[in-house]
Amino acid sequence: MDKFTTLHGVAAPLPLINVDTDMIIPKQFLKTIKREGLGVNLFDEMRYDDDGKEIPTFVLNQPAYRDAEILVAGDNFGCGSSREHAPWAIKDFGIRCVIATSFADIFFNNCFKNGILPIALPQEQVDLLMKDAEKGSNARMTVDLENQQITTSDGETIAFEVDSFRKHCLIEGLDDIGLTLAKAPAIEAFEQQIAQARPWV
Amino acid sequence: MAGKTLYDKIWDAHLVDESEDGSSLLYIDRHLVHEVTSPQAFEGLRMAGRTVRAPGQTIAVPDHNVPTWEDRAKGIENEESRIQVEALDTNAKEFGIHYYPVSDVRQGIVHIIGPEQGWTLPGMTVVCGDSHTATHGAFGALAHGIGTSEVEHVLATQTLIQQKSKNMKVEITGQLLPGVTAKDIVLSIIARTGTAGGTGYVIEYCGEAIRALSMEGRMTICNMAIEGGARAGLIAPDETTYEYVKGRPHAPKAAQWEAAMSWWKTLFSDDDAQWDKVVTLKGEEIAPTVTWGTSPEDALPITATVPSPDDFTGGKVAAVKRALDYMGLTAGTPLNEIEIDTVFIGSCTNGRIEDLRAAAAILKGKKIAVKRAMVVPGSGLVRAQAEEEGLADIFKEAGFEWRMAGCSMCLAMNPDQLAPGERCAATSNRNFEGRQGRGGRTHLMSPAMAAAAAISGRLTDVREITAPELV
């Protein structure tokens, strides 16, 4: 997995609540058997019209935000399905950090597995970052995972929380299957125990 | 010490390892797999030279992409869909996991066939790369959706790294009135708590109205726990559960059945268990419910009118404006005047035999007044049973298309889709923008309500329709 340490980039404002996984990546793009290449279809139905032409008003189609690396959004971001295609599409577009007031559980979890940092903050702070993001390409934010701090383009700082295990995995770029396989003896012991206690499993 | 919730008990029984940082390693009893969220996981295993740790506990079925027309044996036209299904065929064979191919009568929606085949049992941990895995919670199993990286993790290790959720209790007291079903309960709950109300929680549904539900109804409720933000929903097992499970192909038999029963009977929340959040609804106050917007929380009794953005506050004002625009609705319109052109009965929410019976009871001897109506049984076995019971004939005579099993128009990854602007009465679980096809408009409701809408051509209060079986 790609490491995540410090990110310095343009933040795109998406002031919508309940942005669901069908909006992030509509189902017609779930037919791939790869993880890459979904970035062009990120937010497909908001980004392109019926003829496949870009809708100029959509934030990621505006010159200032085409290379955004951070996304600022409203409540309950990523609700809906478990499709990991949603974080894959976000990452493939180039976004490595999503900031919102709250996230849906599965999406939140999927982000960490793909080197994306989701940050939940109180409304006032998201409002402040949203304003900063609206300034366009000159307004670069910094997200420092090590120190758990966001710096706005004006130099204002906001602290954020992150689970210590997940932080460690992101910073080191760790694959958690490898970590778990190191615990194989514990898994084996557990399997022997349930073979006795719950043989029907 | 305080008592334990059902969730606490299942959690404790599956804890392999606990780290100081609060993350736990949880053992997974059943891993269900479908074609959309698994190819990258199997590919990952292959690239790392890993195997499936417990192939006997891993069950795969293609459901999302498969066409549901009768001559589908001819193959899948869409190339990408075909490749995905073929990839599952190959992966299942190569890694030696249980497999129900499209040609097998037992094939169907993954969340319908798990319980049907007796793979899902009380007290188990069940995962699948699909958010509606919550369905299996109806058996008192801790069941939730996972992403593809986690699918790979479970394939390789039969465990999952987890943080423990909080406990939420949703109690439905009293009894349901005639015409009101499990779907109306769960839509009412989500309307009350919001789609993020359950985020961070595992919900246990309890109360007299829940106890009175069949397993089918309980599955409908737990299926939509995720729509309320909770990763998992639970209902404590009881006689109804045991009755359903007994004799299923993969349910325990003889002495093992007895042993299992004695453990299952301990699976309930203790009286002095601690809850982080409690929500109570009165069964009598729940009416047949439909959604009007593009989020499952946008649900109201059928007797209500389309709300106005002014009725809301915060971010919801803009969201409702956008939803009404997308749905082509005007505030103040009575819900039962909204005309529809399509009806879809099926999905893992309402594609079981009882759902088809409820719809058929309304449709008997009637004709549809919509452009298109389809029934898609949740599994080949549900389809066979419905044919045997004469339900298929009722649907066909009413003008419904009688389909093969699959996800179908629930998410329109297959050929079954709405055209832009088409309005559908659907028994599925998501009314998101574009869910049933780009520009398609979805109203969620129970099978009986969808059947009522089919014969009147508009959203309809099922209580206006006289059906002898409607009790």
Ligand code: SF4
């Ligand atoms: S029926 Fe719908 S919700 Fe259920 S698994 Fe299929 S696509 Fe998902």
